[in-house]
Structure formats: structure tokens, C-alpha cells
Amino acid sequence: MAPADRSGTVDFAAVVLVTVLAVVLPWLLRALQMDFYLSFASRIVVYAIAATSLNLVLGYGGLVSLGHAAFVGLGSYVTAILLVEGVTSGTVHLVTTVAITASMALFIGAISLRTRGVYFIMITLAFAQMLFYLANSVKGYGGDEGLTLRVRSLFAFGIDLKNGLVFYYVALLVLALSLFALARFVPSRLGRAVLALRDDEVRAEALGFPTFRYKLTIFVVAGALAGVAGALSVNLQGYVSPNALHWTQSGTLLVMVILGGVGSVWGGALGALVLLLLQEVLAAYTQYWEFWTGWVLLGVVLFARRGLAGLLFAIRARVAQR
Amino acid sequence: MTGIFVLEQVLNGLQFGLMLFLLAAGLTLIFGVMDMINLAHGSLYMVGAFLCAWLASATGSFVFGILGGVVLTALFGAVLEMLLLRSLYARDHLAQVLATFALILILNDGVKMVFGTDLPLSAPASLDGPVELLPGLMYPAYRLLILAVGFALALLLYVLVQKTRVGALVRAGAANREMSGAMGVNVARLFTIVFAIGAGLCAVAGGLLGPLLAVQVGMGENILILAFVVIVIGGIGSIRGALIGAILVGAIDTLGRTLLQQMLREYLPPQWASAAGPAIASIAVYVFMAVVLVAKPQGLFPVRS
Secondary structure, eight states, X not given: OOHHHHHHXXXXXXXXXXXXXXXXXXXXXXXXXXXXXXXXXXXXXHHHHHHHHHHIIIIITOOOOSOTHHHHHHHHHHHHHHHHTTOOBHHHHHHHHHHHHHHHHHHHHHHHTTXXXXXXXXXXXXXXXXXXXXXXXXXXXXXXXXXXXXXXXXXXXXXXXXXXHHHHHHHHHHHHHHHHHHHHHTTSHHHHHHHHHHHOHHHHHHTTOOHHHHHHHHHHHHHHHHHHHHHHHHHHHSEEOGGGGSHHHHHHHHHHHHHHOTTSTTHHHHHHHHHHHHHHHHHHHOTTHHHHHHHHHHHHHHHOTTHHHHHHHHHHHHHHHO | XXXXXXXXXXXXXXXXXXXXXXXXXXXXXXXXXXXXXXXXXXXXXXXXXXXXXXXXXXXXXXXXXXXHHHHHHHHHHHHHHHHTGGGGTTSOHHHHHHHHHHHHHHHHHHHHHHHOSEEOOOOOGGGOSEEEEETTEEEEHHHHHHHHHHHHHHHHHHHHHHHSHHHHHHHHHHHOHHHHHHTTOOHHHHHHHHHHHHHHHHHXXXXXXXXXXXXXXXXXXXXXXXXXXXXXXXXXXXXXXXXXXXXXXXXXXXXXXXXXXXXXXXXXXXXXXXXXXHHHHHHHHHHHHHHHHHHOTTOSSOOOO
């Protein structure tokens, strides 16, 4: 049998295994008396959603955005401000967050996508910086000190995100839906058109694809998904500050995607999982965990050029050949 | 608002702009010639400031501190370029972003391990007082020193790049790297030197601004973004563009924070002015950059045709 024939089975087995693990994780943690790690697991899931949204822009659109934290932070602020103003309905939070972050992405994308290469990197960064300083200066909503929440988003059927277990499953569901949608998007008509223009924009344009509109579409979808991640994040932490919009946050998201694997469906989630686990483990041993994280990342750049997903592909090929 | 106050703020803006230029000069050359995004350039500014502060307190002399710090930072930059950054020139922007972001983490914590989270650095006592520049215009002597050093270095760099043989090689590299390599230029060695000079200039800015701002871990992260704004506005790879961009950004930033806020206070109701003033001032630079990029996507002084 040719090796490639069984790689689909290996993939399916891996997806089932990871899904089951993620679903039973809370029980596993309880059995091991490590309940306090549940909120850490939730944080990984939230970052995984944010990184997946960036992977859509970066890995599929080929657009290096250094301002993605703008949408995550904006989503956090929209939900936080609604909560502070006394709106508790989670549905309202979700709809408003998506509407506002998508509109912002439409606005930023419509301007930024006229530039390319390093100029696109810099202009997305510039817009994120504008929001960062804006959040710093709006004293009515915490200014540079940020906003602290006493309540959380309430959904129908008594789903309250204040409950750690409920939060974990809601976030996991959002992540699963995002990954599923991304996996379906790649072989779709739009997906293949987007990949064609990532690989050769001039050719795609010559073939008559409306390249600008396609790029703008994925930029807006990614912005809205990042906004949802932000709304979840503020529900998890009960706190948002301008730091959520700082460029180093955008940098961290980029690092997660590159680490996990640019343009592979699991890349963003994998990168978020590995980076946060790495930081958590290192932080248990040394206060200088950033120092050692940096060395690990350097090692990945120099020795694992296609990120961890590239390594996993190599392993999959081995397993499938047996 | 008096003319004296305006003049004072213009001088402050010019001073900040010149320091930004010192940061942007190395960044724009590496970016322009090697097509290399170096997010860790702000870390060199931090390392430079710490080395200056450490040497200043060890020798008891501000001047020795700055000079020694600049030399050490230039050496550090050369070693960094030869050991790591050189292997990134041929990689894509993503790999460069990841590697230099990793470098920020390493250098932030590395500095913390060696020096702690901050170091004191104060201006020499002889420059403590103000100087009367014009009748009624008192200006701090130390800020005048920064202005003078900034002007001198900008002039020196301009002459170096525009009038000397080395400068011609650098400009040739910025316009077309492959071609200048084919014509026999040792681009690799040239760029170790350029990077070392860029690192040294970062240390000058870090050391001189140290007494005004604070010498602390993470100090390079916000100013790095301003330096990127400068080189994008000026045109990537252009020293002249970096100089003009830096002075524009320094002026917009400083005048926005002072004059604009005063004007708003005069024309808007106070609660509006106090809310809108700081916001407008801090985003003005980025709005300016976005406008420049939309109007002239290659910056004000494009290097490549």
C-alpha cells in the first residue's frame, strides 16, 4: 500500500484522540487533584482560538499582520464595557462583539490591504497602536489601569461563564467549530481561490479572481473570530487592560502560529498549546522563563523551519508507512 | 500660550526626533539592504542604556559611561550579527519576526539577570541647570547637549553615507543587493560593520535619554515601534528619509502632547479636551504614517525604483 493512502486514517485517529482528551480533561484533572489547572487549560483554548484566527490571515491569506491583538483586545473591551454598563446577556455580547470587530477589520483591512509586504506589516501594526493608545486614554473605562469585572456573560439555559467548567466547554466548542470551519474552508471554492492568490497573486488576478475582495473577506472573518476570542478572554480573566492591545501581544500570537505551523489547520492551536505549556513549565523552575522560551523559539526558527506541524507531518509519514 | 513656550516645545520635538534618528539609522539600513525585519533593534537600545548606566556608575564619569557603553554595544551588535542575524537575511519575514522576537525575550531577561530590572543614570551635575538661550527662554543645559550630539552625529552619518566610499557601497547595496555583490562588494563584512555602527547609535540614544526617561527592562519596546514608523515614513533604506521622518515624528509626537492639548483646552469644553487630548496626541503619529503609506506606499524618499 502506498504510504499516502493511510495518512487520512492516521489523521482521523489523531483528531479523535485529541478531541476525547480535550473533553475528558476536566475529569482527568479532578482525578489527579489538579483542578486549578482547569483555568490554565481554558486559557490555552482561548489563545488557540485567537491564534487560529491569525493563521487564517497569515497561513492562508499569506498576509503577515502584526496587529492582530487589536481585534482580540477590541473584543475584550466591547464585552467588558457592555458588562460594566449592566448588559449581562451573552448573546448580546457575542453579536455586538462580532459586529464591532468585523466592522473594525473591514475598515483596517480596506486600507491596509492596499499595501503589501513589509508595508502591510507596518500599517496593521500602526492601527493596533492607535487602538492601544486610545484604550490608554479613555479614563471612563479604566484608562491605563484597565477594567475589572464582577459579573460575566450569561447565556440562555443558565449557561454562566463564571463557572470554570462551563467556560472550558464553551471555549472548547468555539475552538472546535473554528477548526472544523477552517478544515472545510481549505478545499472549498473560496479556499482554493485564496490559496491560489497566496501562492501567486499576479496569476490569480490575471485569472480574473477578485483578489482584493477575497483578502478582505478572510481578514474580516479572522478579525471577528479574534474578537470572539477576546470576549472569551475577558470572561475568563475578569479583567482587560490596554496591554491586551500591545504590539507584543500581536507578536506573541504570531509566534504561536509560526511555532505551530503556518497554514496548517492545527497550527495555531498547536502553537498556543506548546508555547503556553512551555512557559508554565519553565515558570515553575525559574523566574527567567522568558529567557529560556526565547532560546527554544530560536531553536525552532533555525532547526524546524516548518514549525511543529512540519515535524508532526514527518512523524505521520513514518507512522503511515508502517 | 506664548511664543517662548512654542519655541521650547519645538526644541524638545527636535531633540526627540534626533534621538529617534539614531535608532532609525541602523534599522533602515539593515531593513533596506538585507530586507531584514529586526524587532530586537529596540533591545540594543536597552542593552546600550544599561551598559552606559553601569559604566557611568562604575567609573563615576558620565562621559566615560556613554563612550564605553557605545563601544561595548557596538561590539555586542557585531557579535550578534555574525552569530545569529546573518543566518536570517536569506529567510522570509516570518522567520525573522519569530527569531528577533525570541531575541527580545532573551535580552530582556538576560539584562534582568545581569543588571536587575533598572539602573539609575543621572545627567552630570555641571549640566543640571538651565541656560538662557534667548531673553526669557530658559532651556535645560542637558537637553542642549542631546541636541548638539544628535546634530553632530546626524551630520557625520549623512557625510559618511552620502560622501564616502563605504557610504557609496552601502547605498549601492540598498538599491540592489545582488548587483552590488556581483560587482565584488563584500556585502557580509560591510553589514557586520553597518550593524555594529547601528548598535552603537542605539547606545548613544539609550545613554543620552537615560537621565530623562528611565533605564529599565522593556524600555526599547515602544520606541522600537516609533523607529519603525520613522523608517516606513522616510522610505526603507534611506538615511535622508530616516532623518526627515525622525524629525517629523519627533515634532508631531512632542507638539501633539503639548501644543495640541493646550489648543484643545482653549477651544473645547474641559471634559472633552482632557479626554480627547492625550488620545489624539498619541495616535497622531500613527495616523500620519497611515496617510503617508496610502498616499506614497514606498515612503517619502523611496530608495528602490
